[in-house]
Amino acid sequence: MPRKVVITGLGATTPIGGDVPTMWANSLKGVSGARTIEADWVQQYELPVTFAAQIAVPASEVLSRVEAKRMDPSTQFAVVASREAWRDSGIEDVDKDRLAVAFATGIGGVWTLLDAWDTLREKGPRRVLPMTVPMLMPNGPAAAVSLDLGARAGAHTPVSACASGTEALHQGLELIRSGKADVVVCGGAEAAIHPMPIAAFASMHALSRRNDEPELASRPYDTNRDGFVMGEGAGAIVLEAEEHALARGARIYAELAGTSVTADAYHITAPDPEGLGATRALKAALFDARAQAEDVVHVNAHATSTPVGDKPEYTALRAALGSHLDQVAVSATKSQTGHLLGASGAVEAVMTVLALHERKTPVTINLDDQDPEIPLDVVTSPRDLPSGDIVALSNSFGFGGHNAVIVLRSV
Amino acid sequence: MASNEEILAGLAEIVNEETGLAPESVEMDKSFTDDLDIDSISMMTIVVNAEEKFGVRIPDEEVKNLKTVGDAVTFISGAQS
Numbered sequence: 001m002p003r004k005v006v007i008t009g010l011g012a013t014t015p016i017g018g019d020v021p022t023m024w025a026n027s028l029k030g031v032s033g034a035r036t037i038e039a040d041w042v043q044q045y046e047l048p049v050t051f052a053a054q055i056a057v058p059a060s061e062v063l064s065r066v067e068a069k070r071m072d073p074s075t076q077f078a079v080v081a082s083r084e085a086w087r088d089s090g091i092e093d094v095d096k097d098r099l100a101v102a103f104a105t106g107i108g109g110v111w112t113l114l115d116a117w118d119t120l121r122e123k124g125p126r127r128v129l130p131m132t133v134p135m136l137m138p139n140g141p142a143a144a145v146s147l148d149l150g151a152r153a154g155a156h157t158p159v160s161a162c163a164s165g166t167e168a169l170h171q172g173l174e175l176i177r178s179g180k181a182d183v184v185v186c187g188g189a190e191a192a193i194h195p196m197p198i199a200a201f202a203s204m205h206a207l208s209r210r211n212d213e214p215e216l217a218s219r220p221y222d223t224n225r226d227g228f229v230m231g232e233g234a235g236a237i238v239l240e241a242e243e244h245a246l247a248r249g250a251r252i253y254a255e256l257a258g259t260s261v262t263a264d265a266y267h268i269t270a271p272d273p274e275g276l277g278a279t280r281a282l283k284a285a286l287f288d289a290r291a292q293a294e295d296v297v298h299v300n301a302h303a304t305s306t307p308v309g310d311k312p313e314y315t316a317l318r319a320a321l322g323s324h325l326d327q328v329a330v331s332a333t334k335s336q337t338g339h340l341l342g343a344s345g346a347v348e349a350v351m352t353v354l355a356l357h358e359r360k361t362p363v364t365i366n367l368d369d370q371d372p373e374i375p376l377d378v379v380t381s382p383r384d385l386p387s388g389d390i391v392a393l394s395n396s397f398g399f400g401g402h403n404a405v406i407v408l409r410s411v
Numbered sequence: 412m413a414s415n416e417e418i419l420a421g422l423a424e425i426v427n428e429e430t431g432l433a434p435e436s437v438e439m440d441k442s443f444t445d446d447l448d449i450d451s452i453s454m455m456t457i458v459v460n461a462e463e464k465f466g467v468r469i470p471d472e473e474v475k476n477l478k479t480v481g482d483a484v485t486f487i488s489g490a491q492s
Contacts, residue, residue: 064431065431066429066430066431069428069429126459126462127459127463129456129459130452130455130456130459131452131456
């Protein structure tokens with residue numbers, strides 16, 4: 001039997017809450033984090049999309065001015081969330097040579113990169129700040145978290161677009177199972193609400209254009225969905241070898257029982273309409289967790305609210321769980337948070353862990369007219385989960401054909 | 412043309428912005444590395460910001476000679492005149 005891995009700490013900074021308790025309370029209430037963007041650049045560049053789900057509590061209110069100045073916003077979010085998760089774990093004494101970091105991002109320091117380009121063009125190379133490289137590098141969040149906690153067993157950055165955050169948990173599980181670490185701080189961070197990524201995602205028609213009603217724009221599974229809503233923030237999870245957690249009498253939220261990562265090798269952006277890669281990921285993750293389809297009571301779906309994306313996930317869930325899928329409570333929390341890209345999997349993992357721990361599911365908002373081709377049991381008001389041993393899944397898929405699934409088990 | 416006191420006050424502001432150190436701790440005899448614990452990346456940021464603030468050019472080969480705050484004040488003052 002591989003080492004058992006448990007979850008002992010949670011952190012988040014998101015559009016629906018600057019910490020885990022606030023985010024969780026809002027996710028049960030059903031609130032939207034989407035708003036019109038109050039920045040001059042929206043009009044300046046005549047962006048076709050004028051709203052997003054921006055962070056609820058700016059990192060500058062949590063970090064010191066000097067700390068924030070030396071970090072890209074994506075790294076700021078990672079540090080805010082990982083500090084909360086670390087405090088929450090209650091770990092006081094750990095062998096730092098056995099403490100690792102697996103912190104993902106989809107895009108990396110895009111604000112820093114483009115600000116530096118503007119500076120170069122307007123003021124010349126001398127004015128490009130020396131901190132530019134460490135701030136823009138995609139491993140910046142992982143490196144900053146490692147530095148902050150003194151984690152020396154390795155600092156990793158899985159990059160698989162919108163599957164990145166979930167892949168970080170996969171990597172964390174492997175690090176503990178293989179004996180390379182006893183504790184891993186995992187997560188994902190993203191800060192890409194900048195005019196260029198908005199223009200780029202809009203040009204591929206991935207974003208909702210419901211500019212007049214931002215709160216109603218993210219509507220997974222609804223017949224009137226027209227694209228995703230850009231979100232930002234970070235989620236962080238402390239993974240710990242079970243024996244390590246038990247030895248210090250830690251509070252254990254849930255077990256990370258299994259994970260899987262597959263690739264479609266079908267198309268660079270379009271999901272395989274048959275959902276074959278996602279099906280393989282679901283089946284492999286359940287097998288890895290030694291779980292049966294019948295054990296699953298809850299799924300936090302990837303469900304981004306794009307016309308083409310939501311259905312193949314249903315097809316894959318049906319193929320992996322069969323008729324049991326009809327008994328599964330499905331939540332699409334991007335309806336509230338927007339799509340946090342490389343952070344989404346980490347934030348949704350936090351919500352799924354809490355769903356098992358609190359035995360209550362977060363809700364899906366804006367589902368007025370469910371797509372008849374996606375007959376899932378979608379949770380629209382908080383639902384109690386059964387007692388006893390239960391299993392929940394969280395899915396993430398990314399451009400490039402990446403599929404990542406985690407299987408969580410109640411304790 | 413700024414007086415040495417004005418240059419010192421301006422430098423202290425730049426150092427505070429970059430490192431969070433209290434402006435009054437930035438005194439003429441303080442060493443950037445030994446007393447103020449300023450690393451090379453922060454030093455380059457301070458140099459570039461000082462160039463903009465005081466309208467001078469501080470060549471890279473000169474930066475290693477700026478051991479103390481007083482060295483920097485003297486160099487900037489000389490470069491301005």
